[in-house]
Amino acid sequence: MNGGLPGSVGAVDPTLLVIVVIVTALAFDFTNGFHDTANAMATSIATGALRPKVAVVLSAGLNLVGAFLSVEVAKTISGGIVDETRISPAVIFGGLIGAIVWNLVTWYAGLPSSSSHALFGGLIGATWVASGTSAVHFGKIVEKVLVPAVASPVIAGVIAATATWLTYRLTRRAQPKAATRGFRLGQVASASLVSLAHGTNDAQKTMGVITLALISSGSLGAGADPPVWVILSAGLAIALGTYFGGWRITHTLGRGLTKLEAPQGFAAQTSAATVILASSHLGFALSTTHVCSGGILGAGLGGPVREVRWSVAGRMAVAWLLTLPLAGGVGALAGVTADSGTLGVIAVALAGLVIGGGIYLASRRRPVGPRAVVDELEVPAEPTPVRAVA
Structure with missing residues (x-):
């Protein structure tokens, strides 16, 4: 490494580089917010529990809290x-660029x-190329990242499916309009909980x-x-x-994956919030x-x-499988370039x-905004039912 070491050929001023990393990290955080707005609010918008603009304002405030x-x-x-002792801020900068690029591609x-x-x-790709495999804690990645990635959507889906089935069983004799109003109010609370959980985990x-x-x-x-x-x-x-909203992904999760009624939206959000907070x-x-998508599927x-x-679910699954390696590849290229010195950092930026x-x-050229989401909710297109195996 030489990108963050004073005195090396072409080295970047360490203080300036840290500032660049901080600004880039906050830019990633911003993309995380509009990319993941749908996680908290898609089901509430899809069932009519919240209007789109109200939903994003509420979600933004609770993400901050x-x-x-x-x-x-x-x-x-x-x-x-x-x-953390074997990488420079330049390597971290390259990893962040890899994450931002992938976020924007999937958002589009x-x-x-x-x-x-x-x-x-x-981060893994940039660190691996710059400092070698020994600088990457693969055991921790398996324990803290990969296992939760596989288990969390399954757990959320099972909880949501069970809760939805029980909900319809328990309310089958209730007045439909009264039950719908009650579940929509419940969705406001559960969506708020998901937004709170999102801020707790993703921020x-x-x-x-x-x-x-x-x-x-x-x-x-170290360890601070x-x-x-x-x-x-x-x-x-x-x-x-979150306030600026990720309407493209809200459209996919709210209406593209499955058509949700208010009881289902409530069950999906509650299960997701429980898993995320735990x-x-x-x-x-x-x-x-992953968690919110699993809850919606369930x-x-x-x-x-x-x-x-299932075609939409399949596209999502492919994107999930490609995220780590492709973001890692971009991060590796950006990290090793940025770590070469000032010109490398400028080139990556x-x-x-x-x-x-x-x-x-x-x-x-193909904008998707809150008005488009509202129009679809007012005149929804009925999906072709696919009968699940009992």
Whole structure:
């Protein structure tokens, strides 16, 4: 490594580089917010429990609050998956660029992939190439990332399917309109809980990255907790991203995966919030996207019609499988380039800006905003039912 070491040929000023990493980490946090807005609010919007703009304002505020509830996940990132003593801020910068690029690509495609796994992939790839395999803690990655990635959507799906089935059984004699109103009110509470959980889990990942950069530059001691200013800035960044909304992914999760009624939306959100909050307490850096998608699938299968668009689910699964390796590949290339010195950092920054700007301009040709979501809810297209195996 030489990108963060004073005195090396072409070395970047360490203080300036840390500032660049912090700004880039907050930019990733912003993309995480608008990429994952759908996790908390898609089902509430789909069932009419909340209007789109109200939903994103509520979600943004609760994401900010959630950022202050725990630092266990942040500690997993800053001292768990890679050796913080063997990487420079330049390597972390490259990993962040890999995560941001993948987030923007999947956002443009409307695919609810994992921002968390994009971040892990970018950091792992950059660290691996710059410092070797011994700098990557594969045991911790399996324990804290891969196992939760597989188990969490399954657990959330089983809970949601069971809760949905029980809900319809217990309310089958209730007046339909009264029951729907009750479940929509319940959805407001459960959606709020998911937003709180999202801030607790996902904002911490950016806190962890900034803390990792501060440790690797010597500004903090090894194993240090995130400072208060790091917690506040990460919470604000993810809240702002959430406010601007990820309508492309909201469309996919809210209507593209399955058609949800209010009881199903309530069950999906409650199961997701339970799994996320429990995992945050244990320090598991899981994907809220995986959990919420599993909850929605489970709710669709537990309902009376059991309809799921398996083609959409298949596209999502492919994106999930590709996230770690592809974000890792981009992160590896960006990390080793940035670690070469000042010109490398500039080249990576410019490449990130060009790719991000290109994706944004392409998205303006086919915009998806809150009005489009509302129009679809007012005149919904009925999906073709696919009968699940009992």
